[in-house]
Amino acid sequence: MSTVFAASILLLYPLDLLMLGQPSLATLAVRAAWCVEMLLYTWMLMNLEDRWLPLMLRLHTGLMSSLFMGIVYFTGGTGSPYMTLVPSMPLLISLIRPGDTKPAIVCGVTCALWTLGIVWRAEGPVLSALAWAGMVGASTFFGVYGSSQFRKTQAAEEEARVERERRESMETLTKAERHRAQSEKLATVGRLAASVMHEINNPLAFVGSNLEYLRTEVLAQPLPEELRREFQEVFDETRTGMERIRQIVADLKGFSRMDAEEPSECALADVVSDAARLAGVRLKHVAKLTVEIPAELPEVFATRRRLAQVLLNLLVNAGDALEEAKVQGGEVRVTGVVQGDKVTLLVEDNGPGFPAEVLPRLFESFFTTKGPEKGTGLGLSLSREMVERFGGRLTAENRPEGGARLRLELPVHKPRSVPETENPSPSGRGTG
Structure with missing residues (x-):
């Protein structure tokens, strides 16, 4: 960058010719000296120790300002077009070096004395001389003041950034700690589930x-038809409830042992049918359940039993x-x-919906709005985990x-194509 600036100093010499109307060896000499000074300063930056750099910067600023004022002097002094640029020099240095006020002060003092x-x-x-010097001094003051304000703003922004990163780190640490605590709770639930499986199954x-x-025995008795249908319905509902208990026990066993059956191709119509049959007991006196699953819905690759449990x-x-x-x-x-390339299942109701403060935490483990007798806050969390294992997504x-x-998305199952191989000729069968 300094090399380009040094070259531009020499390339601007034609401007001096236009101002003076004739060649000027003085301005050419000053520009050549300025160019050499820039190249020498660049070399020193690359070769001197760091402790000398602040001193070299101030010396460079003073020399550069003096050389510029020399061009002003040799191109007409107070009548030179460059004279109007003199008050802007300290401001320019302040913009170039906003983190250090000393170069701007050196430039301002040098330009004021030359002026x-x-x-x-x-x-x-x-009075005219003092007015020019005053303008240079004023621009130096505003440049230094602006530079100091910039440093303060930069320091405040850096402090805010550090504080923001600290808060984010604390939040990340808190989330990690909460996740660890939840994992421990889930492990405890798994151990408890494993210990009571046998006691419930028997x-x-x-x-x-x-x-x-x-x-x-009851249905074998001679009963009125209406009473027989009533008994039949009661027995069927009781059997469905027992099947649900058995299903929950099996799921808890799978959660605790983490050795669930392998996923396979399954039709969502069958999965929804299983879930709707079990949920019918709960929804019978609460809501009307409507299922609209097209028969041609593509298969997904999942564990049918676990997917039915999610639904x-x-x-x-x-x-x-x-x-x-x-x-x-x-x-x-x-x-x-x-x-x-996804199959989407929507489970919708016409209830009050999710409160705004509940929606972001809906899938957190152990978060629930139900009473302790109705829920533990694990259902939706485990459901999302199971869906994600099948490459899907569960959102609310x-x-x-x-x-x-509730939106449940699963990728459409695409069976691997088996490459066709040529059938070899039966062995032992020759030609001719």
């Missing part, structure tokens, strides 16, 4: 066997929200659409027309 001398030599009035098997026995959690949560809000004519709708939002909407 006094040039005006005095031209036999101008003393009595559940007894209850299931006894229920089937009672169902067979069951979403449907049960919708039922709880409608019941808590006492919505008359509650509706829960499950729809499926294809959007590009409020519908424009009112109510909540």
